[in-house]
Amino acid sequence: MGSAVERTDEHVREYLIYRGFTSTLKHLDSEIKTDKEKGFRVDKIIDQLQHFIQNFDLFGLKEYWLYLDRRLFCRLEDVYRPTVNKLRTSLFRYYVINTIQRTQEFFQKQALELQGQVEWREWFILPFIPNPEQNPTFLPYFSRQWADTFLVSLHNFLSVLFQCMHILHGFDAEVQKMTSLTEENEQLRQMLFALQTESRDQREGDEMVHHKLPAYVQNMDRLGDTELDLVSSQRAVSTSTTPSRNFFSTFLPQGRRTPGKPPQVTTGSSPSQVTVSRKEPPTNQVKAKKKGETGEMDLTAENPSEPPDCTSSSSRSCRGGTEGGGLSAEQPFIKLSQEEYGEHHSSIMHCRVDCSGRRVASLDVDGVVKVWSFNPIMQTKATIMSNSPLLSLEWAAKPDRLLLLGSGVGTVRLYDTDTKKNLYEMNIDETHPRILSLACSPSGSSFVCSAAALSRSGSVESVPRLPIPVSGQLLLWDTKTVKQQLQFSLEPEPVAINCTAFNHNGNLLVTGAADGVIRLFDMQRYESVMSWRAHNGEVYSVEFSYDENTVLSIGEDGKFIQWNIHRCGVKQSEQLLPQDATGPFVLSGYSGYKQVQVPRGRLFAFDSEGHHVLTCSSSGGLIYRLTSGEPALESVLLLGGHKAPVVTVDWCSALDCGTCLTASMDGKIKLSTLLAQKT
Template sequence: MVDKIIDQLQQFVQSFDLAGLKEYWLYLDKRLFSRLEDVYRSTVNKLRISLYRYYIINTVQKGNLEKTQEFFQKQASELQGQAEWRDWFILPFISSPEQNSAFCQYFSRQWSDTFLVSLHNFLSVLFQCMHILDFDAEVQKMTCLMEENEQLRQLLFALQTESRDQRDRDEMIHHKLPTYVQNMDRLGDTELEPVSSQSQLSTNQSGNQNSRHKRIQDHEKERKELFSKPPPQTSEKKGELGEVEPPIESSSEPTDSSNSRSCGASQEEPPFIKLSQEEYGEHHSSIMHCRVDCSGRRVASLDVDGVIKVWSFNPIMQTKATIMSKSPLMSLEWATKPDRLLLLGSGVGTVRLYDTEAKKNLYEMNIDEAHPRILSLACSPSGSSFVCSAAAHSRSGSGESAPRLPITVSGQLLLWDTKTVKQQLQFSLEPEPVAINCTAFNHNGNLLVTGAADGVIRLFDMQRYESAMSWRAHDGEVYSVEFSYDENTVFSIGEDGKFIQWNIHRCGVKQSEQILPQDATGPFVLSGYSGYKQVQVPRGRLFTFDSEGQHVLTCSSSGGLIYRLASGESALERVLSLGGHKAPVVTVDWCSAVDCGTCLTASMDGKIKLSTLLAQKS
């Protein structure tokens, strides 16, 4: 094929067919060269210039001065402004151009042979990759179809969400609510009393305590009806459906339902089918954070070396940006509006606002020199502000005694405006300023929940910018905290290895408590040769929920684990093991859309697994 192209070009040159030569090169450019990356355009342009010079030299050597002049007359408008042709317009007027110092090299046999060999080699390499070019049209067609499918899927998800929200609103029991929590409850409106301790809760409500307790009991009954299902029967399965596990025991006594499940009287299909699992392997050290943006299109992952990768997985896995930082990075968070912006918290008291599309820093905010470690970032769903947790340098712990006493490291919780890029206020942290490890907003930004190094969970009213309540939640640090789907409860994981559900309408009251293995709660340990051990304290999200809030994804030593949430004191029921990892998983995220969802599990060897799940209708 390449030899035929070279022969055809030489035939046009030898027959002085300038029109045919231009048309044939235009055809090659349209069919082949236009599909190349921009970096190769300069090479194509140099070959075209050499081809035209090869044509002119041939007209001079053959003594066809008329064709020489014809070339410059027809090409003058195209070539006149190009520096490469500035000296060539005098060629027809030189009596012996082959002896002119400016043109003599082009009349040599060496130059013509070099040009033809270069053109031949370029075309040969191009045709070796023709199997890619041949399928270019099919790839473009497939990409368009997948993009259209994604748009339809997002539209369907939006319609389903709107329908579900409308159904939820129709089923609500309307009470007279404080303005700042009017829209906080997704499954039913209940009052949140703005108190800071359990003692205040009991003393400030003596007048209407009976009626309030009745409302709480009615709501609890309603919520249990929404969440409760017949006890499922499970058995161990492997294959395309993943691995189905028996339930993990809670700290309370085994219930009758857990005993009946262990008998295995019947089988029930798992709630999810694992369709596929892909690996993102661009990191070379342990992952600290891995988060999907609110649109579900991009992922940002941060490793312990301070390297951030911004990448997509739909329709193909592709790195969009790599961010290197001279200062150590400790936290990241996607902005809500616009969702292309990324907040990066450092270990030197700064937060950067990075544009992932323009691939540049927009701002760098100086937070606090006395508290340089930016441990957590959370953007308000309204997109107008973000919360920043800044802490002093940690003091080295003393021993390995368990349970370890909470580390009293000084910290601040600050609110920043994303438009003015200025600090709005500093929250009061009682009983003393302490390092906040984790933060999370509810769906409309009216409430903020935090977990701290002193083991205390604090709930803040974001309309009044004050603490609504706080309680001692764990022995040791609180590592991860999230609102439940209905936002009537808060889940937390702590250093004591407990996974606890808290009722935010009854300060400090547990709804359930589970003991999880250390590989789900941290600190995480990766053992190596010769007794080497790498220990990593949790930084990222340790658990996350599916779109309906009925299943939770947690970390483990070999991959993510999915549990079914049950109401009351019953144990978590382990329903699916995602697997795929050779090192401990240290952070997770779950991106849900319609019936398909993508679970992200990131581990200490720098590998991130994307497990695509299909939800089975019950």
């Protein structure tokens, strides 16, 4: 806001000089010098308030605060009036503490106004205490820490206020757009030069052209003959542990068939020891060859025996990618740029891109939601504040401008990001007030809501969580009628569901719960078709794979596991991840203070073809290649850029260049733009 005002003033000044309006220019400069709003510069306003305090100008301090109240604060909603009053009280206390020798003058002038206020009742004795800095009542106010905390609080309040005013927003957006386009042109020139150099080098040898499926194929059903062969081969080995084919046949496509060989299955002494190995990669990982090339090539990566160790972020190296350590020799992505969104002032809980890839919604632990765009420029579209704590968010599928917000008091709000208005607020359940997870069906006609009871401490959110999972419900709501359709049965007992995800057409729903169990629901019959204990501890994040033959999950035990949904409880791969990828996340502060945050948002996300997965780390996002052997993950690229642990990620592939979103505990969100290399 302040920079936009300064640029506008400069343009007006240049216009007046060009027109020869010298007298008008003088009046403009004089009024700018006496501008009480200081060009919407928060630091200048704070300096002015401190100037009045240091010069013992009580009258000037009162007049300036009254001006800010008439000009700015009175336009706020009534819910923010207590905050303004608290800041005003703290400002006067700050004046009293800094002018202790003139306290009698202060109370004489302010007695009529303050004597009826409860928060000032004890302060009238201050002038008569010999050493007030040693009195237990006033001791905290003489500390530097209290003064700094008050000034930072006032600074943050004014900053958020000015961000929501949208003054000169259009002009500022145009200036940012011009700057962004200039930087983008320079990046594209450098990228073009690099690609031309790479192209000349590749002409000297054989090369393979990556075959990207067209959009209309990607949007079709993803289960093909490969899945049918998998079910058939597993039936031949063990029919006792294989689910009925009739259930999955309702989700299979009829028009698309993809070539592929059935995997080889070896069985152990129990179903949990069954391992699935493929001699060829899945069909969606096959890479086409240029015209004229013959023969076959093994595209599967070597599987070193040692799992990757990614706990060290400074070395940017992970064992398991190449021999002798280091990242994978074949870089599947080029990081074109990395931008930062820094409008949050506390740790992020959720950060999600909408279906179109045009908007991002981010939620921090203070309950502030920011809706913003990053293409072509980074720009805040809306700021949502709530009286009650917010715990979850989800974009609606149709229309994609709607945002679902789950609170800690048993309500879900439907918010229109275009009109910046609440469309409806649904009362879910008073006995289970914590809305932990929201998932909107791809059809846009309904959404799933996970509601949980309060913890034993009675707080909305306790860290760390209790070892005994609290009670919960899984509900289905109709988005058109805004009514509850049904409540899912959770066996063996009602438990809090931490994470939910639909498959591509909304026929299947997978959930991860606080009891460590993954449940798979048939959304045509609205019942659970299978469930299995997946993790020792809570399930933090769960997603369908790209081909939807498997489910991948991250749990409290630090394991990243791939599950075969055609054989209940059978692992296809398992890998232990470092704590900075799975949580709980820890941010160390001054004097040994530690901030601990339990995972709430998505802990991993896939690229557009399901070959690579983005996870959290202590210094930024970390991209792995999914392999068909052991280890299951091969580290290929560390995005970096963060100074605090990353707590949630998302991968937007709706645009030509993929954009990775990584959000951290210091409130910073990084947007890393990647270009997939054709190998």
